[in-house]
Amino acid sequence: MECERPRNLKELIATVLSHESVHFVGFGRHLVTEHEGHCVSLSEFNRVLEVSNSDLYVTVEPGAHVNEVKEVLRTRNLFLPVHHDGSIGGLLGLNLPSEFSFWFGYPSDLVLEAKTLTGLGEVVRTGAKTPKFSSGYKVYKALAGALGLLGAYLEVTLRVFPRPExxxxxxxxxxxxxxxxxxxxxxxxxxxxxxxxxxxxxxxxxxxxxxxxxxxxxxxxxxxxxxxxxxxxxxxxx
The missing domain is CATH 3.30.70 (Alpha-Beta Plaits)
Structure with missing residues (x-):
């Protein structure tokens, strides 16, 4: 099945609203069968939007490759304690542990804020760029590990750490x-x-x-x- 690749949010919302079922993939690497619905690739949503050394966070789009994000952080002497050979969206959609998880937790534990898209085409932003934020429902964490069933990440802010020697x-x-x-x-x-x-x-x-x-x-x-x-x-x- 060929995947549609919307170039911006307007095209993405139009795609979601025009199909009964949508399957999101990061780079189109996954095997997608007919019963999984219309295939949409978020590979065009691949920017690193913001890096903060003072507040220790990075804001990225879901199609950004994890290794490329880590390389950007390396140049800023920062460290993202995850391991995933794929996109940020895939990392959070799976929410699997890595060799850093005993100390730093699962990928969902690193999420501070997220802008998400629901199946109704609504854009929702929850969380805040601070680890002590506690107001409202943690929708930004609920999506992690849901394999895209509850919605799609549009932007996500992750907690990062000073790079170890x-x-x-x-x-x-x-x-x-x-x-x-x-x-x-x-x-x-x-x-x-x-x-x-x-x-x-x-x-x-x-x-x-x-x-x-x-x-x-x-x-x-x-x-x-x-x-x-x-x-x-x-x-x-x-």
Whole structure:
């Protein structure tokens, strides 16, 4: 099925109102079958609208690629603790955990404010560009993980953090003990490289990460360690 690609909000609203069922995709990569309704790609909504170093947030459109947003933030010495090979809309639509989620939470926990489009073609803005906002219904969080069934993001403001000096993925034998240890890792991942291997994510100043590695070494007899990841590149080590 070919996807319609509206270029602006007016075209998008007209598309939504002219079809009984609409299926939103970020880049048109997904397999869309006939019963899923009319296909609409939000790939044209791909701008980074605002970055605030002082208030620690970034406002983006749903079609922006996560890695491109993280690269923009890198130039501002900021960090978005998520991992997703796709769009911001896809990241929030799935709301899956990553190797940073034990400390920073799910993607929905990073959402501060959002402008959304309902199935009736109404544009709704909820939330505020501050983590302490608590007035009204949190519609901006309700859409996360709903796979587009409750509406579509038009703009979303995400909380970001000062960029750590080092991010390290440390191999451990007992991931549960590592997560419960005083080291307080950011999260963990399990990968199968012929055999199951568990890594925990630790970030911060280099001295702190070095001490964390020493502490976690007591929980694992393995001498294999992925190298430390410099904050300038911030790509996955494993």
């Amino acid at each position: 080092v991010i390290a993925y440390l191999k451990v034998r007992n991931g549960l003990k590592a997560l419960e240890s005083p080291v307080r890792p950011w999260g963990g991942i399990v990968r199968n490289f012929g055999e199951l291997e568990t890594f925990v994510t630790v970030g911060g100043w280099r001295e702190k990460v070095d001490k964390a590695e020493e502490a976690l070494n007591a929980l694992s007899s393995s001498e294999e360690r992925p190298g430390l990841e410099e904050a300038e590149s911030c790509n996955r080590v494993v």
